Amino acid sequence: MNLVIGSMGVVLTLAASLTGSLTIVAGLKKSRERLRAVGAKYAWVAFAGMAISTFAMQRALITRDFSIKYVAEQGSSLTPPLYNVATMWSALEGSILLWGLVLAGYLAIVAKKFSNRLSDPMVSWALVTMFMVTAFFALLMLGPANPFQSFDPPVGYDGPGPNPLLQNHILVAFHPPILYLGYVGFTVPFAFAIAALITGRLGEGWLLITRRWTLFSWACLTFGIILGAWWAYDVLGWGGYWGWDPVENASLLPWLTGTAFLHSVLAQERRGLLRVWNLSLVCSTFLLTILGTFITRSGIIASVHAFSEGGIGPWLLWFFSLVLLVVLALIFWRGDRLRSQGGIDSALSREGAFLANNLAFGAFAFVILLGTIFPLIVEATQDRQISVGAPYFEKMSMPIGFVILFLMAIAPVLPWRKAGAELLRDRLEWPAWGGALSLVIAVLVGARGLIPLLGFGFAGFAGTSAIRHLALSIRRNKMRGFVGRSNGGMIVHLGVVMLSLGLIASSSYVSQSSFTLDPGETVTFGGSDITYESSEQIVYSNRIQEKVQIRIDGDILQPSIERFTASGQLVPSPTTKTSSTKDIQIALLDPPEEDDQSIVIQITEQPLLVWIWVGGFVMLFGSALSAIPSTKRKQTVVMEKESSVHAEEIER
Secondary structure, eight states: OHHHHHHHHHHHHHHHHHHHHHHHHHHHHHTOHHHHHHHHHHHHHHHHHHHHHHHHHHHHHHTTOTTBHHHHHHOOTTSOHHHHHHGGGSSHHHHHHHHHHHHHHHHHHHHHHTGGGTTSHHHHHHHHHHHHHHHHHHHHHHTTTOTTOBOOOOTTOOOOOSOGGGSSOGGGGTHHHHHHHHHHHTHHHHHHHHHHHHHTOOSSHHHHHHHHHHHHHHHHHHHHHHHHHHHHHHHSOSSOSOOOOHHHHHHHHHHHHHHHHHHHHHHHHHHSOOHHHHHHHHHHHHHHHHHHHHHHHSSOSOOSSOOOOOTHHHHHHHHHHHHHHHHHHHHHHTGGGGSOSSOOOOSSSHHHHHHHHHHHHHHHHHHHHHHHHHHHHHHHHHSOOOOOOHHHHHHHHHHHHHHHHHHHHHGGGOOSSOOOHHHHHHHHHHHHHHHHHHHHHHHHTTOOOHHHHHHHHHHHHHHHHHHHHHHHHHHHHGGGGGOSHHHHHHHHHHHHHHHHHHHHHHHHSOEEEEEEEOTTOEEEETTEEEEEEEEEEEEOSSEEEEEEEEEETTEEEOOEEEEETTTOOEEEEOEEEEOSSEEEEEEEEEOOOSSOOOEEEEEEEEETTHHHHHHHHHHHHHHHHHTSOOOHHHHHHHHHHHHHHHHHHHHO
C-alpha cells in the first residue's frame, strides 16, 4: 500500500509540473490570463503529490514496511524513533524525495504569493521555470533515484538501519532539512532571473522580487553549514569541524556565490550597474547546487557524507549541461539589454568595493571548485587517482579571506560614486584603531605567528567598521537602527567577524595528544588536571555504549564508544568542556575491557572555538533583521513601471 501511494504521489507531481508549465505557456502565447491562473494552481497539485509520497515513505519507515526496497536497505526495527524519521534523508533515494518535497513547497508558496500578479509575464515565466525543475526531480524519482521500488523480504527479515554515524546525534534531524531549505531555495531567484532574460526586463524589478527569497535561502544555507560543522565536531571525534571534504565544499560553493550576489545587487538597485554580474551570480548559484548534488550523490567520490554509487550521476550532468547552455544562450541573446547605464566612477566608491567583493568571492569559489573537481578530472583523463587535501585549500583560501575581511571594513564607509581622501581618512579612523587594538590584545594574550596576527587585525578592523555603522544608525534612529537591510547586514558582518576569530584561533593554536590511563590515574594537559574516574556499559536497542567518566578541573565529562548491533561498527562520541576562551574535547579511542580497565583517550584543546557557533547564530539573527521589508509600494511601482515599458516596446 505504501509503495503504491508513494509512487502515485511522484507521478502526480510529474504530471502536475508538466501540465502546469504547458498551461501557463499556452496562456502566455494566447494572452489569456485565466489559463495562466489555472496553470499556477497545478503548483498545489505538485506539492500535494510530494506530500503524499513523503507521508507514504515516513509511514513505511515507522511501520517497518520492508516491501519497499529503500526501507529494507535503510530501516530497522532497532532504530530509535527520531532517527527512524530522519532515515528518509539518510540515503540517496530518500534525500531526493526530501529535495522534491522542499522544491514543490517553494513552488506552491511562490504560486500563492504571486497569485494576483499572473498577468505579469515575468511571474508566469518564473513559475514555468520552477515547474520544469520540479518535473526533472520527479523524473529522477521515477528513474534512477526511485524511493518506491518493491522488495520481497524473507520471513523474519529486519533491515540494517541507517549508517551508524547518522544515528548518534540529534542534528541528523535538523542539519539536512535546513541545508535543503537553503540549497533548494536558490531555485526561486534563479527562476526569476531566467524570466527576466526571457521577457527582456533586466532592470531592478526582478531583484526586488527575489531579494527576500534569496536572503532566506542564504540564511538557511548558512545555518545548515554551521550545524553541519557542529555535528562533525560533536560526532567524529577528531577535534575538527571542517575538513575541506568534497561534500562540505559542495555546500560552501553556492554559499560563496550567493553571498556575492546579495552584495552585488545593491549596485544595480542604486545605480543600474553590474547587471551581467548579478545574473551570472544567481544562475551560477543554482548551477552549483546541481553540481553539488552530482558530487554528493553520484558515488564518484569517497566521503563520509557521500551516498553510494547509483545511476543518478549522468542525469544530473545532463541537466547541469542543459541549464548551463540555456543560461548562456539567454545571456547572449539579451546582451544588448545587459549593458549598464553607466560605469564605476572610481575604485574608491561603494560600487567599486562591490565589484572587488565579487572578484574576491568569485576567486574563492574558483579555488574551492578547482580543488574539489581536479581529482575527478585527473581520474577521468589519466585513469589515476590523486587527492587534494586541506593544505591546498587553507593556503589558497587564507589570503582571499583576508581580502574579504578588508573589504568588509572598507565598503560600509565608502560613499557612492567617489570618495575623497579626507572623507575616507575620517571614516576609517575608528576601524583602524579597532584593528590595531585587536592586534595588541592578541599579542598580549600570547598569540604568535604572522598569519594569525594578520587575521586578528583584519577581523578587528572589519568588526569596528560594522560597530561604527550601527552606532551612527542607532544614534539617528534609536532602536530601529538595528533593522533593515544595511543595519542587519552589519550584524551579519559582526557574526562573520566572530566566526573568523574562532576559525583563526582554533586552527592556529590547536593542541592535541593521546594518553593511556588506568582507573584513578591523572595526567596534566594544557594546564588542566585530567583524571580517569570510572567506566560503565549501557545496552540500548540498537547499540552497546562503553562510557567512561573523566574528571577535568572538577567537571565530569563522559566520552564513549558505541558499537552498533546490526553492523558491528564502532562510533566514537566525544564530549567537550566549553568556555568563552577555549574548548577541551575528550574522545575515547580504546574502551576498557573485562581483564584490562585501562583506556586510551585523545584530548584536543582549541581556543575561542565556541565563537564559531556564536558567530553563526549572530549571522542568522542579522539575516532576519535584514529581511524586514522596506515598503511594498516601492517594489510594486518598479514592477508596474517595468511592465509598462515592456508593453510599450512590444507595441512599437
